[in-house]
Amino acid sequence: MATTDETEFDVAIVGGSYAGMSAAMQLARGHRKVLVVDGGQRRNRFAAHAHGVLGQDGRAPAEIAEDGRAELWEYPTVSWVEATVESVDKAGDGFHLITHEGKRYQAARLIIATGVRDVLPEVPGLQERWGTSVFHCPYCHGYELQRQPIGVLGVGEVSMHHALMLPDWGPTVFFINDSFEPDAEQLRQLARRDVCIERTPVAKIAGERAVVHLADGRKFDLAGLFVASRLQHPMPLAEQLGCAFEETPVGPVIQTDATQATTVAGVFACGDVARGAGNVTFAMADGAMAGIAAHRSLMFDGL
Incomplete structure (x- = not known):
């Protein structure tokens, strides 16, 4: 050199x-x-x-x-x-x-x-898990989740792409999080891919992996959470x-x-x-x- x-x-x-x-x-x-x-x-x-x-x-x-x-x-x-x-x-x-x-x-x-x-959404606990249990690319990280439950955190209509892809890697919950409302055609597509839709806002992400806590107190224990940064x-x-x-x-x-x-x-x-x-x-x-x-x-x- x-x-x-x-x-x-x-x-x-x-x-x-x-x-x-x-x-x-x-x-x-x-x-x-x-x-x-x-x-x-x-x-x-x-x-x-x-x-x-x-x-x-x-x-x-x-x-x-x-x-x-x-x-x-x-x-x-x-x-x-x-x-x-x-x-x-x-x-x-x-x-x-x-x-x-x-x-x-x-x-x-x-x-x-x-x-x-x-740049990630301002959800408590999200940034700390970036790259370990919160991801953006299923081809980079999806296989290692071994078809366990996974989630998509909505940031807008762009999150539809994640939500429709991810069932190939595991049972998928789509946390819309007040980011947008799917129209009738998008709801049909999500249903065909067996995506579970959750409209209650996300309060925080906790746990060793990605435990999604909703504003109403419910929790989803996930192997991984995907978000479009x-x-x-x-x-x-x-x-x-x-x-x-x-x-x-x-x-x-x-x-x-x-x-x-x-x-x-x-x-x-x-x-x-x-x-x-x-x-x-x-x-x-x-x-x-x-x-x-x-x-x-x-x-x-x-x-």
Whole structure:
């Protein structure tokens, strides 16, 4: 790995989790000088195990990330800085980045791989169980619940998707929680999937797993509870550069094309920051595409 005293790079990658490292590896294998700036806040840091990742099923997310970082550090053209990027701006044909410590870096291309934060409903006990018995992705966590009773906490009509999916993983209770009222067609769909509807508001989540306490005193002892979190971008980099966003049912993501290019020339985005539904496999694949596309732009743009 190169020293971090250098300030000029072919590509700067903001975010060093699965997407960012995957992008960096493609560029390093093309002998390009790559800077990875990482703040150390992986989205799945609350989960003890990562599932559904071929060849890595059941491993701790931190271990997968550490292995990836160790592999990346074998490439001498990669530099790694542990910092957060405070601002970025267009500078001629490239970009200037300034970290929270005031360090400045310049790169011809930029890849945004910052990930997102999950904003949860303000229900007591929900945040504390995030990643252990409260989840957002049934493909990531549903199998381990072994068809035991599970629940969906409503946050709006978007929760219908969860409620209709989850019976494949276990008997499902849909806690609407005053978030919306299903129409006649939605009620028919829920009935066909044998979803139990509970309209009494949720007072709190307690217990070692996910015991849902309702406002009327009743309790539901569940193996797991699923909720659609609202996505929040941790850094305003895309906004600073003028990248377009697209709205998804769970919040805005950076708009990209099939090569992970944004609407701003020379800027690419990958991972959860550019996708409404994310997991480790998607992040790695998007990162690989972003890295390859950034490399191709360095080779071919302007020929």
